[in-house]
Amino acid sequence: MWKYKDRFDLNHAAVGGGGCLTSTHLFPCSSCHLLILSISLRFAPQNGRQFHSVSLNSTSSLLGATSINSASLMAALLVALLAVLIIPLLTFLLFAAKRPYSHLQRSHGRRLPPSPPGGLPLLGHLHLLGSLPHRGLRSMAASCGPVMLLRLGQVPTVVASSAAASEEAMKTRDLAFASRPSLRMADRLYYGTRDMVFAPYGERWRQLRRVCVSHLLTQRRVLCFRAVREQEVAALLDRVRGAGGAVVNLSHLLITFANAVVSRATFGDAGYGLGGGDGVGGAKLRKVFAEFEELLGTVPMAEMVPWLWLVDVVTGLERKARRTSEEIDRLLERVITDHRRRRRGARRVGDGEDDGRDFVDVLLDLSETEDEVVGEVQLDTVTIKATILDMLAAGTDTSYTLLEWAMAELINHPTQMRKLQDEIRTAIGVADRITEDDLPKLPYLKAVIKETLRLHPPVPLLLPRETLEDTELQGYHVPARTRVVINVWAIGRDAAIWEHAEEFMPERFAADGEAEYHKMGVDFRFLPFGAGRRGCPGVGFAVPANELALASLLYHLDWEVPVPGGGRPGTTASLVDMSEVNGLSVRLKRALLLVAKPWSG
Incomplete structure (x- = not known):
């Protein structure tokens, strides 16, 4: 027939x-x-x-x-x-x-964001990202516009690269863009995303965020760690002075400083060796945690192209992730066991916020309080471990990269360096050390940090969001379950909204009064820590440590780049190489090697 x-x-x-x-x-x-x-x-x-x-x-x-x-x-x-x-x-x-x-394809004729040319079958636009995706995406946005749709392997991704688009996504339509996609590496390292940062939007996420905001990162609790910050800044200065005028690897010292502050706030004074010293495992634990942060900044091939999962097996990524997660879990199990043993042998710590409790103590107290079992959240041991990892990862890598970029920019801009040192030395006078009480007297210091964050946001592409429902962005249709990325690095260098956008000019922030940080998350031209429901709640914890460390390094010491062959400082050869390398955060490609000389005062 x-x-x-x-x-x-x-x-x-x-x-x-x-x-x-x-x-x-x-x-x-x-x-x-x-x-x-x-x-x-x-x-x-x-x-x-x-x-x-x-x-x-x-x-x-x-x-x-x-x-x-x-x-x-x-x-x-x-x-x-x-x-x-x-x-x-x-x-x-x-x-x-x-x-x-x-x-x-089921958008029923509604207008989707434009896509750049050059996509390949199966791989989509993955090959166009390059080794520095924030730069590759800005180049694509120059031809496609501030909102574009990419096909990253099998993951449809909308990228927003303008202040207007970011405001719509994180303020006007914040709820529609409030979830997180399933991230393979976060799922592996965070116990199936039992934490707050990577958890999808819902009742569980809301209650975990309340625990962080209302119990771990309150202003009073941040103040109770003041002694920790001042002690670790003093230790940082001692390490620099110990070099005796020889070249110091400031990048390494800043990593040690950031790890020490965060690990002591999280684990207690022992810090378990993450901030230097032998501790429990010492160097081995620092190596494992460095691998943890490296893995967290890695996107497995199987996440973008699932049928290429064998690539992650052959390259050893799966094996490394499994080994690292097991070693991190053993560390956290030891920490929690030690805290529980100590608590059994002593009177229960009080509920005041100035009692010196570390984050683990606070979480254990909450887990023993029945009214903290709310909705879908129970602070069991696994949830406590995942929350601890949030505190460690968010507070270390991002803090040290901020200080590293600030010192690099100041070395390359000696006029701004002298201006900041003059402000600090004039305001402090002759003193053995700077305290946090001195920081409000240093508005240009705040301007320098904000300008550093504008040019070098720790996470140039904010952690990806996922749409909860069909919505719109700048007039384009964005279907539910679409991954959304905000390129805050591109927004911070947008010549349409910033004068001399590529130049390091702290004066642009010094002009707005005291250059306080309250505008972060409100001014959508400047979003180093995100905004809206998914904005980083730990800004208040990170800022005092960064301000105190930078002010102290510049008050007590004069800095310069070691010039090969005894060349003259201030020449091209004496500038810091500002090349980037991608990871959990974007940092200097080469370690910051400097010579420090004591200020004679």
Whole structure:
């Protein structure tokens, strides 16, 4: 009845039917027929009992060809075999590549954001990102506009690169953009995202955020760690002075400082060796935690292109993630066990916020209080571990990179360096040390830190969000379950809203009074820590330590780049190389090596 009946017989639809018929429909079928016929001729039955080889040349007349020699037929067999193996695989891969975008295709004619040219099958626009995605995305936005749609492997991603778009996503329509996508590495390292930072939006996330904001990161609790910050700044200065005028690796010293402040606030005075010294495991624990942060800044291939999961196995990424998560878990288990043992042997610590309790103590207290079991949240041991990791990861890498970039910019801009040192030394006078009471007298210091954050936000592409529902962004339709990335690095360097956008000019912030930080998260031109429901709640914890460290380094010491061959300071050879490297945060590609000389005062 039908010329090509198998196109419409749904019981015989190996390569599709109706509107889904593939363009290769006839090719694999004819190839399969050729293969079957050739094999049957090669081993033709005789007398119905045995199979004997038949010369391939004898098939020429049977196939209706004028002449088919052995080599040609073998080539045909090879093509047929490849068709049988490869065509179904390609069909599957093309189907798999389209499947994640099915919700985009059901937009019913609504306008989606534009996409840059050059996308590849299966990989999409992944190859266009480069080694520094924040720069690659800004280049694409220059031609596509401030809102664009990328296909990163099998992950549809909307990228916003303007202040107006970020305000709409994080303020006007904040709820619609408030969730987190499933991130493979975060899921592995954070116990299935049992933490607050990577948890999807919902009742559990709301209660975890309340725990962090109302109990861990309150202003009073931040103040109770003042002695920790001042002690660690003094230790940082001692390490620099201990070099005796030789070259110091300031990057390494700043990492040690940031780790010490955060680990002591989290674990107590011991710090478990994360901030230097032997501690419990000492150098090994610091190495493991460095691997943890490195992994957290890594995007596995399987996350973007799931069928390439074997790449992560072959490269050792899966094995490394598993080993690191196990070692981190052993550390956290030891910390919690030690705290519980100590608490059993002493009177329960009071509930005041100035009692010197560390974060682990606070979380254990909450876990023992019945009214803190709210909604979907119970502060069990796993949730406490995941919350501790939030505190450690958010407070270390981002803090030290801020100080590193600030020192690098000041070295390369000696006029601003002298201006800041003059402000500090004039305001403080002659003193053994700077305290946090002195910080309100240093408005230009705040301006320098804000300008550093504008040019070098610790996380240039804010942690990705995911839409909870169909919504809009700058007039474009954004379907539910779409990943959304805010390029705050590009916004901070947008020449349309910043004068001399690429230049280091702290004066732009000094002009607005005391250059306080209250505008962060409110002024959508300047979003180093995000905004809205997903804004970072730990800004108040990080700022005092950064201000005190930078002010102390510049008050007590004069700095310069070691110039090879005794060259003259201030020349091109004496400038810091500002090349970047990507990771959990974007930092200097090369360690910051400087020479420090005591200020004679």
